[in-house]
Amino acid sequence: MTKTKIAFSIAAFxxxxxxxxxxxxxxxxxNRNQIEPSYEVVLQTLIASNxxxxxxxxxxxxxxxxxxxxxxxxxxxxxxxxIFYQRVANTGAIELKSVSSETIPNxxxxxxxxxEWTFNNLQTLPDANGRNSIQFQNLRFGQRIxxxxxRVIDASGRTNAVVNYEQVxxxxxxxxxPENVPTVIGSVSTLKPDELMFLVLTVRSAE
Numbered sequence: 001m002t003k004t005k006i007a008f009s010i011a012a013f014x015x016x017x018x019x020x021x022x023x024x025x026x027x028x029x030x031n032r033n034q035i036e037p038s039y040e041v042v043l044q045t046l047i048a049s050n051x052x053x054x055x056x057x058x059x060x061x062x063x064x065x066x067x068x069x070x071x072x073x074x075x076x077x078x079x080x081x082x083i084f085y086q087r088v089a090n091t092g093a094i095e096l097k098s099v100s101s102e103t104i105p106n107x108x109x110x111x112x113x114x115x116e117w118t119f120n121n122l123q124t125l126p127d128a129n130g131r132n133s134i135q136f137q138n139l140r141f142g143q144r145i146x147x148x149x150x151r152v153i154d155a156s157g158r159t160n161a162v163v164n165y166e167q168v169x170x171x172x173x174x175x176x177x178p179e180n181v182p183t184v185i186g187s188v189s190t191l192k193p194d195e196l197m198f199l200v201l202t203v204r205s206a207e
Contacts, residue, residue, distance in 0.1 A: 036090040038206040039122060039134075043141070044182070045081035048073060049195040065182050065200050073196070081197060084117065087206055094119040100143065111146035111163060122203065124179070134203040135176040141199055142169025145191060170199065180204035 046062065048069065057079045058066055066078050086094045100113035121137035144165040151159050170186045177183040180202065188197045 048075035
């Protein structure tokens with residue numbers, strides 16, 4: 001074999017190797033690790049009642065939700081109870097425990113209400129019309145409300161209430177709703193006989 005043929009063979013060998021490496025790098029998938037999009041999750045409570053002399057007092061963004069509720073319920077008054085605002089990433093979770101701003105009046109004083117809610121595995125998926133829709137795996141809203149079990153008289157003659165806290169709430173497994181639209185997702189009873197609490201959930205892309 002002449003020197004020219006040897007040199008040609010070596011050059012061809014390296015050319016094949018270089019071409020193979022180029023193809024290998026070209027076929028390597030890019031790094032798909034990206035920051036997940038975040039969302040603002042707003043849970044609002046609407047208190048509906050037929051209390052005499054009461055008046056409706058709700059923010060403008062909930063007027064559509066109230067209008068739908070009035071087609072199914074005979075309550076005359078609606079007011080905003082509480083607002084829970086959280087921020088979470090796609091497929092993330094929320095867990096919150098707090099003391100409610102509302103209290104239960106009693107002759108011995110006011111008793112606090114404790115609220116808690118969890119929200120898991122939020123995802124954005126297209127609906128049948130191709131529009132973005134929010135889907136979550138689990139939502140739980142609960143409150144611990146005071147129930148007067150009995151009353152005892154102390155040494156000074158003062159009457160004191162014995163209070164037990166009972167758990168009430170709502171659990172939803174797998175639900176979807178339109179993005180950035182306040183949506184009624186359920187209701188929870190309160191201690192007042194002519195009153196009902198509705199849960200309104202809004203999920204929108206965070207800026």
